[in-house]
Amino acid sequence: MSKQLGFLHNSEKCVGCRGCEMACKNEYQIDAAPQWRKVFQLHEEDFSLPTRMFFSMACNHCAHPECLRVCPVEAYTKRDDGIVVHDPNRCIGCRLCTMACPYDRPQINSAKKKVEKCNLCYQRIDNGEQPACVAACIPGALELVEINDILDQKTGVLKTLPGLPSPKLTTPSIRFIGPKQGKQIRRD
Amino acid sequence: MGDWEWPLILFTVLGQIAIGIIVMLWWLDRDRDHLDTQLFKQGVYVSGGLLILALLASLFHLGHPEVAYRALAHLGSSWLSREILLFLLTFLAWINLFWLSRRQTSSHPIGADAATITTAEIAAEGQQSGNRSLGLGITSVLGLLGIASSAMIYVLPRVPAWNNVGPVLFFLLTTGLLGALVTLVLGRKLLHPTQKKLLLQCSLGCTIASLLFYVIYASMLSASMEGATSLNFLLSSPLFWARALLGWFAPLLLLVSMLKNSQVAKTNLILTLTLFSVLGEVLGRALFYLSATGIQITALF
Known part of the structure; x- marks a missing residue:
């Protein structure tokens, strides 16, 4: 594997508009139930700010993907750029990958009885375009980045956020810029 | 919660009974000629029937059972692929046992005139007995490896209760x-009292071990938040207490009383x-799946 592509999500910029979710649905005409990408709201107690904070998550194209390890039909492959691609034509709907992923990102499509997930718009990337969710993000909170030491050493770049499973489980290829702690002035 | x-409850429990019967027949056959030919045949037929039912039940778990053969594709890292391969090999080994059971002639009746048994007959019986023992041994080993692979599927870092x-x-x-126990039921009229006692002792050992390990396992669960959720679910579920009563306490009482009072022959x-015990294990397996709590995103939706 020559590099590892992934997402950088900036919770300071994200307004929770769910445009990324919709762009993903539009691009692939996904059925109603599976959500390849989903916007979550952070618990207020984790960031004591008088405002709602969000993060957006799809498949994290982990460095050590559990879905790929457990899949009995080799429906998952990891490309040279680190993207974990799921081939629905090989899937037999055993749902083992849905049990193994701590982020619940491979999801069963109950109509097709097969699992689906984000493939990081690899066909768009191969054409030099941005993934649909990144291209649709109005505040520019979601970016496609190369996950490497240079990124991890930047100030403010986090490997996880409160409310997320430990990154030690699968080494997810997502980084975060968390909400900044604001100063609260109390008026009595 | 799961x-x-x-389909998985039936596949695992029926498959384990099927392989358990073969293992017990192998164990009883360790001293040549101590396994009744009729019991061998019955055991092979029942285990085969259960194995076929188990394999059929497993297909209902899949979204696309018509392409289930693809599950053999990832032997390198998927325990599910390994499980399917080992169960198929077990089934092939069972076909060999079935063939042997069809060829097996009855052992000489007790009290047969020794003078009427020829050297050739003794040699043929020895050969049959050797083949039978080898066949049972191979099927048992493959089956036990299959069961271990089945269990390894669930050893997932995401699920602390299973990991x-x-x-x-x-x-x-x-x-x-x-x-x-199923071998005991099949051989209730064919087994010697000592063999019945051995099978009851084996059942007692497994029941005690299951109860003790479960207590240790439950105490380990509280180490993680997800494990503690599984434990709370178990302890507050009436199914768990039904499982404890049917699968541990009632069998323990019956086993101890049967062994103590030498009531091994009471059908x-x-x-x-x-x-x-079967009901207890089925409930236990259902709870195994129901109580599984995975590590997940706890942020708000």
């Missing part, structure tokens, strides 16, 4: 317990004990 995974030695241990104990007791 779901009622009926330990528990699944392997409990699956093997179910095999020993139900294998011994009604054997049938009741087996029924309780």
